[in-house]
Amino acid sequence: MATVISAGTAFDTTETARIITALKQDGYAHLGAVLEQDEVEALRDAVVRKSQDPRILADHEGDHIRGISLMRMFEYDNAFRDLIVRDPFVSLAEAVLGDDCHVMAQNALIYGEGQGGGWHVDDALQFPLPAETKSHDAACGPPCLVMQIFTPLTDMDTNAGCTQVVPGSHLSGRRPDAGDAPSFMGQEPISLDAKAGEAYVFNNQIWHQGAKNQSTSPRILGGVTYSRRFVAQRFYPFVDYQMPAHVWEGASPRLQRLLGRHEKGAYG
Numbered sequence: 001m002a003t004v005i006s007a008g009t010a011f012d013t014t015e016t017a018r019i020i021t022a023l024k025q026d027g028y029a030h031l032g033a034v035l036e037q038d039e040v041e042a043l044r045d046a047v048v049r050k051s052q053d054p055r056i057l058a059d060h061e062g063d064h065i066r067g068i069s070l071m072r073m074f075e076y077d078n079a080f081r082d083l084i085v086r087d088p089f090v091s092l093a094e095a096v097l098g099d100d101c102h103v104m105a106q107n108a109l110i111y112g113e114g115q116g117g118g119w120h121v122d123d124a125l126q127f128p129l130p131a132e133t134k135s136h137d138a139a140c141g142p143p144c145l146v147m148q149i150f151t152p153l154t155d156m157d158t159n160a161g162c163t164q165v166v167p168g169s170h171l172s173g174r175r176p177d178a179g180d181a182p183s184f185m186g187q188e189p190i191s192l193d194a195k196a197g198e199a200y201v202f203n204n205q206i207w208h209q210g211a212k213n214q215s216t217s218p219r220i221l222g223g224v225t226y227s228r229r230f231v232a233q234r235f236y237p238f239v240d241y242q243m244p245a246h247v248w249e250g251a252s253p254r255l256q257r258l259l260g261r262h263e264k265g266a267y268g
């Protein structure tokens with residue numbers, strides 16, 4: 001399967017340090033324009049095809065979450081598979097999560113008209129705090145274990161909706177209260193407006209939501225969820241998952257490791 005995804009270029013040490021500091025203090029960072037137009041089109045086309053694929057539509061259990069999320073995009077189209085090793089994403093992931101990090105998941109999101117909303121942290125609350133403790137200390141706070149990179153594949157704005165985050169809330173040690181606009185230590189939600197091809201990254205513990213799509217066009221996002229090696233990969237149906245043979249075809253050693261073909265470690 002041919003791919004249009006380029007190798008890209010890693011951030012230099014100064015920019016990498018800026019992003020790592022932002023992730024520690026704010027829990028997120030904007031990465032600016034990254035993808036070329038043909039890359040955006042290939043990724044967007046894959047999401048649209050998968051969302052309309054009769055085989056996928058017949059298997060909601062296996063390939064959908066909440067009607068907006070399409071799982072394991074790397075096995076559906078090589079553009080998504082190769083996005084995993086596209087720079088600056090992969091080098092940034094290794095700088096934050098270690099040289100043995102891997103892909104925890106790769107879900108694409110497609111929000112139809114009226115879909116979106118709901119503040120949350122992704123999956124487990126990793127470092128809960130007692131009620132009397134307001135925050136972790138940013139200077140020596142918990143490490144980032146799971147890092148989400150999103151690449152909008154359609155323009156995101158107030159009308160189409162976009163990802164919103166509460167800066168610093170990855171240090172809160174709690175989940176956001178129900179409501180439209182949670183705040184943490186005086187920080188209100190901000191909107192990560194982004195054009196197709198731009199990218200941003202966040203610690204999966206930050207309070208965030210995909211705002212409601214108030215347009216009539218779908219809002220589409222691709223990306224990669226990277227995690228530290230010891231955080232289990234989430235490839236449904238988990239222990240019964242079999243990586244399809246075509247995913248390995250032409251995959252570099254680095255890509256194979258990111259897909260989970262690891263060296264032996266302390267537990268095996």
Ligand SMILES: [Fe+2]
Pocket residue numbers: 120121122208
């Ligand atoms: Fe989320």
